[in-house]
Amino acid sequence: MKEYVCIICPRGCHLAVDEENDYAVTGNGCLRGAAYGREEAMHPTRIVTSSVRVRSRIHPRCPVKTDKAIAKSDIMKAMLLLDDVELSPPVRRGDVVIASLFGGEANFIATRDIDE
Numbered sequence: 003m004k005e006y007v008c009i010i011c012p013r014g015c016h017l018a019v020d021e022e023n024d025y026a027v028t029g030n031g032c033l034r035g036a037a038y039g040r041e042e043a044m045h046p047t048r049i050v051t052s053s054v055r056v057r058s059r060i061h062p063r064c065p066v067k068t069d070k071a072i073a074k075s076d077i078m079k080a081m082l083l084l085d086d087v088e089l090s091p092p093v094r095r096g097d098v099v100i101a102s103l104f105g106g107e108a109n110f111i112a113t114r115d116i117d118e
């Protein structure tokens with residue numbers, strides 16, 4: 003049995019997911035929570051936020067995030083890829099910093115403008 007707090011809405015239901023019973027979910031206040039609990043137990047994913055270096059004396063770091071959730075097990079590998087990135091201004095919010103992480107659909111994108 004795995005236990006989670008549902009983060010889909012502020013109610014924060016305490017979910018229990020029974021892996022030995024077809025990932026049956028209890029404790030959920032609605033169906034969205036059941037889906038969340040099942041997904042969290044079977045394929046947990048996260049949006050990843052971090053920052054990368056910028057060739058700028060004013061803004062030496064630029065915040066970035068993945069534009070889609072990636073597998074929780076890939077987070078550390080994804081963060082290591084950012085160590086090799088150095089952006090040159092101008093940077094625009096939404097610019098792709100690393101495309102197609104691990105050959106998938108998620109990209110790291112910049113989340114602020116840096117002009118110089």
Ligand code: SF4
Nearest residue numbers: 008011014015031035
């Ligand atoms: S299970 Fe439903 S009601 Fe409970 S926190 Fe999740 S979304 Fe909200």
